[in-house]
Amino acid sequence: MPLFQRKPKYSATRRLLLKGKLLKRAESLLVDELNNKVAEREATLKENVPPLKLSGLSVEDLQALCKTMHQQIDVLDEDRYNIEVKVVKNETEIEGLTLKVRELKGVKRPNLKKVKKTGDLVLSEAKVSAKADFKAKLKTVKKDEEKAMSGMEGRKKLFNTQ
Template identity: 45%
Template sequence: MSEGKKMTSSRRHHLKSLILQIAAKWLEQEKTDIVAAKEAYLAENCPEPELSSDTAALMEICKKLHQAIDKIDEERYDIEAKVQKADKEIEDLKLKVVDLVGVKKPALKKVRMSADAMLKALLGSKHTVNMDLRANLKQVKKETKEEPTEAIGDWRKNIEDKADRKKMFESA
């Protein structure tokens, strides 16, 4: 087919239907092959039981079947144990590989974000939290001590009072 010509939609549809018909025939053939293979296997490995009217012979056949079932169950159990052991070894080896390779931590980037923006990002936009801690504090007014007006009086008088006290201590 040359590059200039394109396939028409009807031609494309016809080819698709042909491919689907061929695939359907293959599926049917595969089903019949599976049924034939199953019948051949059963004929080879499971011969028709000889059912006689003798009860003892039937009991013997049942015992043989139970022994075969027990043997197959033991084999199945052994195989399952081997599979579980292999799975455990595979998991251990995977863990060892991860330990040897190590986990690469991505480099963290510095993000400048205010505390308000960080809380808003963490809690969502529904929760409004204000991180202005000074706004939550009580207002306290400074009290100014007023000295008694008597102490402000004449300084000479204070000196004379102190001199009298000094005389009192000296005389004692």
């Protein structure tokens, strides 16, 4: 760390002022973008869907208009369904091809690094060896001493030694 601190290029008030200006500019750009989207949507709707002239039409004319609109809706739904089917088919094909590419490349195994044993591993190994060694630490008793200790004489010896 250096012993001296760098002097900032801009003071805190200047930075706050610049930040405020940036936020105002971003907000104005966002509002403009939203207005442009709304205007573009309205323009495409006017272009693709002409306004309906329902005034002065008889009941039969309105029914005929509804039938033609339903036919147009059915055609558009069929087109939309066909496009969705094509998209799903292409997606499955892409997934299959990516799997094939992965199989051709094979799985690259990373180079393994040597890792030092941590304290936990050393302690766990010590516990395992201690479990195996517990019999070695026990006192060995000969069978003759065991018989002598089992009778009354052994009890007297225990009593006398204490």
